[in-house]
Amino acid sequence: MAKTRPSRPRPLTLRFLSGLVHAHTFLEAIFMKTRGFEIVSKYQDDNLTLPTRQTKQAAGYDFYAREDFLLRSIWRYDFIRLFRLIKNEHPLTNKDFERAKKILKPYLVPTGIKAYMQPNEVLILANRSSSPLKHGLTLPNGIGVIDADYYNNPANEGEIYIQLLNFFPRDVMIKKGDRIGQGIFMPFLLADGDQGGLAQRQSGFGSTDH
Numbered sequence: 001m002a003k004t005r006p007s008r009p010r011p012l013t014l015r016f017l018s019g020l021v022h023a024h025t026f027l028e029a030i031f032m033k034t035r036g037f038e039i040v041s042k043y044q045d046d047n048l049t050l051p052t053r054q055t056k057q058a059a060g061y062d063f064y065a066r067e068d069f070l071l072r073s074i075w076r077y078d079f080i081r082l083f084r085l086i087k088n089e090h091p092l093t094n095k096d097f098e099r100a101k102k103i104l105k106p107y108l109v110p111t112g113i114k115a116y117m118q119p120n121e122v123l124i125l126a127n128r129s130s131s132p133l134k135h136g137l138t139l140p141n142g143i144g145v146i147d148a149d150y151y152n153n154p155a156n157e158g159e160i161y162i163q164l165l166n167f168f169p170r171d172v173m174i175k176k177g178d179r180i181g182q183g184i185f186m187p188f189l190l191a192d193g194d195q196g197g198l199a200q201r202q203s204g205f206g207s208t209d210h
Contacts, residue, residue: 035117035185037061040159043112051113051183060126060182063162066112069174071137071166072103079103106140106163109180114158116151117185124184125162131180136168139181146183 037050043066051061082100085092115123125144131137141163151158162181166172174180190196 033116035115035121037113037115040112040114040157042157046112048112049177051111060184062128062179063111063113063125063160063181063183065174065176065178065180066110067176069107069109071107071109071164071172071174073136073166073169073171074103075167075169076103104165106165108161109164109174111160111162111180113160114151115146115160115183117148118187119148120187122147122186122188123160124186125160126182126184128179128182131164135172136166136170137164137172137180138167139163140165144181 039046039048039050046066048066049064051063053059053061079100082092082096085096117123123146125139125146127137127139139162144160144163146160160183164180
């Protein structure tokens with residue numbers, strides 16, 4: 001009985017290789033993330049809402065409060081007392097300054113959200129136009145800056161907080177799911193010769209402050 005030769009594997013054809021390349025490109029397009037938002041791991045079961053744009057041409061993504069949060073008014077007794085002392089030209093003590101500092105310290109309202117983006121992009125946090133008019137809420141830092149390497153940092157996984165200060169005479173209760181600010185993705189430019197910092201981000205909010 002004649003022995004049959006084992007069949008040799010057929011060489012990969014150009015058409016087959018081309019198909020693999022297209023399949024890889026297709027899968028890469030599906031799974032590669034460009035920019036967007038995610039819920040922080042420990043809040044996955046808290047029924048949070050990812051930031052959304054309200055209209056087709058809106059630049060900003062509205063952020064929502066992660067939980068109920070009370071924003072106390074800055075016009076509390078100690079702060080009013082401080083104004084009276086200044087008005088009457090009384091000397092202020094360190095205790096007076098510390099009380100005023102405590103009252104004027106901004107609140108960090110948690111969102112439970114983190115943002116990913118390209119290395120040359122930044123997420124700018126801004127106030128909603130209705131917040132000062134209707135609720136007396138302002139961002140004391142003007143804008144917030146979320147860098148690309150804030151995402152998934154070891155300290156807090158990149159959770160985004162909105163700094164707010166209540167300058168109305170009445171306390172404001174923010175309810176879970178209320179809109180508290182907006183974020184805008186933007187590219188940024190580098191100065192000539194700038195290679196960037198060498199330090200690797202390890203901390204979360206305000207980690208590069210001195």
